[in-house]
Amino acid sequence: MNQFFADGTVNAEVFGDGPPLVLFHSLLSDRTSFDRIVPPLAKNFRVIVPELPGFGSSQAVDGDLPAVADRMAACVREAAAGQDVMVLGNGYGGFVALQMAIRHPGIAARLVLADCGAAFSEPGREAFRNMATAARGKGLAAITPVAMRRLFAPEYQEAHPDLMREREAAFLRTDVDVFHAACMALAGLDLRAELAKVTVPVLVMVGDQDEATPPPMSEELNALLPDARLHVLKGCAHVPQLQAPDAFLEAIDEFLLGAAATRAA
Template identity: 75%
Template sequence: MDQLFAGGTVNAAQFGDGPPLFLFHSLLSDRASFHAIVPRLAQSFRVCVPELPGFGQSRAVPGDFADVADRMAGFVKDAAGGKQAIVLGNGYGGFVALQMAIRHPDIATKLILADCGAAFSEPGREAFRNMAAASKAKGLAAITDVAMRRLFSPEFQAQHPDLMRDRREAFLKTDPEVFRAACDALAGLDLRPELAQVKAPVLVLVGEYDEATPPPMSHELAAGLPNARLLVIPGCAHVPQLQSPEVFLDAIGDFLPASYAPT
């Protein structure tokens, strides 16, 4: 059942019992992208899956990307009830988690950053500017094909028509203004100078075929963090937890506390 946290600003669902584990979704998807892995994780953790600010029933943040990170820090503190937490972010959610960890060093005991980075290349920045401009001029429907290609390979899309129909519908529910603000934030973001401030252990994951945040971004991210290791997930693109949930769970298994017992 959904609950409101952080002064009623963040809507989240919770599953299971145990140490708190937070899952932050990507920009081109929603929290349903974690549905395939939640049941396994909920056997060992209290899994909390929020809608990021401006998505679903969570209130938008009237500020910049740092304000988004601050809002989510307040949410994590509230939902964890003072307990230590692990935070896993995918794509945009990974950038939010990273910025949050920089600004709030004690917020997480461990971070799992899947398919994100610390900064985009100039072509990557231009892609966000183009998506923002096209969505403003023609609406989200005009960039849905581009968005899906950034999430999944054409082969995967062809093999999973029902899933792709669901993902397209989820994307079209995104608030256009929130989407454009996130695109603008990512186009200008550069967290590389601040990576040394993240002292918590970090597992950096990336899909082998990720076009949205290509593997070199994850290599750069892992190299810039004081305590990080990198894993490339074979055969996957930008949302490996949805594309290959068993492979994804295996990839994070050794990084999670010993109490995690996958079955």
Template identity: 70%
Template sequence: MDRLFAEGTVNAAETGQGTPLVLLHSLLSDRASFDKIAPPLSRSFRVTTPELPGFGRSRAVDGGLAAVADRMAQTVIEAGAGAIVLGNGYGGFVALQMAIRHPGIATRLILADSGAAFSEAGREAFRTMASVSKAKGLAAISDVAMNRLFAPEFQEQHPELMRDRRAAFLRTDPEVFQAACDALAGLDLRTELSRVKMPVLVLVGEQDEATPPAMSRELAAGLPDAELKIIPGCAHVPQLQAPEVFLDALGGFLGLANAAPA
């Protein structure tokens, strides 16, 4: 069932009982990207899956990534004491910024396919997506967006999923998307990683072209207490592409004997 957080500004689905586990989605997707892993995780956790500010029924916020992180920090606090936060892609950058700005906000952090800073080529990709979408609309970059989420062969093998994911992307508020692209193009959190004191699991799909494995290696190396796992055969949203493999990668860090989908 859905519940409102952060003074009614954040809409989230909530299911299960136990330790709070908050799942933050990527920029090119929506909270449905967690649909395959939320049910099995809810057997052990109270799983909260928000729509990030400006997505779905969550109210947008001004002030860049820091303001988004602050808004989501309110959500995590309201989700309950001892929360664990998992962020994928843009959600991972939000989670990392949140952990830096709000020490102690979570007991553990899982950063899937994100990083602390992009290369110049990565920054330019965001600038291009922002400018083209502003000039021609999101449809003009929908192929680029899908290619950043999934490898071409996976797209060919899963046409129905790709139709669903493309439709989800096209529902994104263009101004929210462009602001997020601008924020990510200018982001560099590398000098602040030492402030993240909680244990962190860094995950990345080996085929991720949006946030390549090199970014996750750099991220894990800069964090005081981090473990890195590379997920074979996956791109930017491994929890959707290979949920069983993704859950297995989480198992030891979350203390799960078996979290595979039923």
């Protein structure tokens, strides 16, 4: 079922029934990156899968990551309908979820942050600045190979040509201005000093082959958050829910279902 939240500005698909679980997609993908895990999650949760601001039918925001986080906080509050809600963010969606949790304490009862972090190294910042410049000057097609390499290791790409065509098409649908703004926001991001504000339980996940947000970023995030645990997904890159959905679900099940059972009791 398709619904709009946050005063009609955020478009989302809603599946299943149960405790609310909101999924935030990455910058290099779209909400269909969750298609392989939504059906099993919808057996236990009311799964809300929004398009982040500026993606698909969701309206863009004026401002950078804090403005995106505020818009998504309004979406999460409305979607939760007064219930405790859990939020899972992948990549850019993880950064949005983390910024949202800092700016809106208590917005989520639990967080799953997959393949993100609190700050990039200088080479990581430079990579985002370069992608932003190239996207605006030459178009997204010029950086599609770079984008796909940040999503999947070359060996995986060669073994899954149909999936790669699907992911390339999804990336090329991204609005260039939205992409540019997001890249520049991530290039300047440093949330480390504010992580103590996130007191809810957090599951930090990362693929050991992730080149976009390398494992040391998740290790640092896990160490600085007050209540976090780290899970490394072997053989995965930046979108493990696409690459290894069964392993991804196994990693999050206990964290999410345990919280749901506790609330039900």
